[in-house]
Amino acid sequence: MRSFLYTLILFLSLTTSYSQDKITYLSDAIKENINPYKKASNKAYEKREIEEGKILFDSLVKNKLIGTKFDDFNLKVYKDKNVKINRIQKSVFIITYASWCVIPKGEIPALNILAKEHRDDLQFIVVFWDKKKDIKNIANKFNEHIKVCYANEYYSKDSHIVATIKHTLGFPTSIFLDEDKNVIAIKHFNYKTKIKAPIKEAITNSYNYFSKDINENLVKTL
Structure with a gap:
């Protein structure tokens, strides 16, 4: 092997x-x-x-x-208009999930804080590999600075993004794009918070993990 x-x-x-x-x-x-x-x-x-x-x-x-061009996917946004990747006029941070996967404690609050802090230079996008009805309970946990999207094999227009991202890269996965939508980074999460960790500690640890990753990638775009 x-x-x-x-x-x-x-x-x-x-x-x-x-x-x-x-x-x-x-x-x-x-x-x-x-x-x-x-x-x-x-x-x-x-x-x-x-x-x-x-x-x-x-x-x-x-x-x-790394260095390839991210496809101009048309993403369905929960309770909002669809968004095309190339029409976003700043760097993009994409995170993929599935509604049936348990998101670690503190992760969503940390992402909400970071999305607000970086609202001028970075667009946060969360993509759930689900039908719209499946993300009803979790979508509202993200704030207005994060576009919560969904894509699923059962939607005919989603076949390209599902085949390209979900079936090859897996999830949860993060993808960082520069302003020109070139791929700067792709990674699988290797951070796991302790189940019994206090919520403040979980948020802080998750914030630090994503903040380090985001800032390192933003530097690459300069």
């Missing part, structure tokens, strides 16, 4: 950067590189080699997905 792992990582790193003269969309980059990644990743997780699975994902992101 390790021999195959390092062979794949070497393969992913051979053609790292995309030409600035040619636009490569995220969906195309994923299509070109996802099969060998999935094969190795599935083997790693079947054998409970979690760290190797993480290494594979990070290698795919770093060598093949």
Whole structure:
């Protein structure tokens, strides 16, 4: 397994950067590189080699997905008009969830605080891989500075974003885009708050985790 792992990582790193003269969309980059990644990743997780699975994902992101153009998805916003990614005139921070997954304690309040603090330079978008009715109870927990969206296989117009993001990158996942909608960062969350942690502590820890990530990525956009 390790021999195959390092062979794949070497393969992913051979053609790292995309030409600035040619636009490569995220969906195309994923299509070109996802099969060998999935094969190795599935083997790693079947054998409970979690760290190797993480290494594979990070290698795919770093060598093949960073620098691509985010597709101009048309997102359905809960209780608001649809939004097209390219019409957002600032950097974008996207987080994907599913309503049936338990969001860690303190995470939503922390994101609400951060979205308010960065309302002038960053658009927060939360995407639930659900039908509209499934997010009714959780959507209202996010404040007005966060666009709560939803996409699902049962909606015909969602097939592209579901295939590109949900079925390949998994969730919960964060995606950071610069003002031109180039992909700056993609990561799986590795932060987990303690179940019995006091709510203030949980909010602070979650705030610090996301704040560090956001500020580091904002610097990359300058």
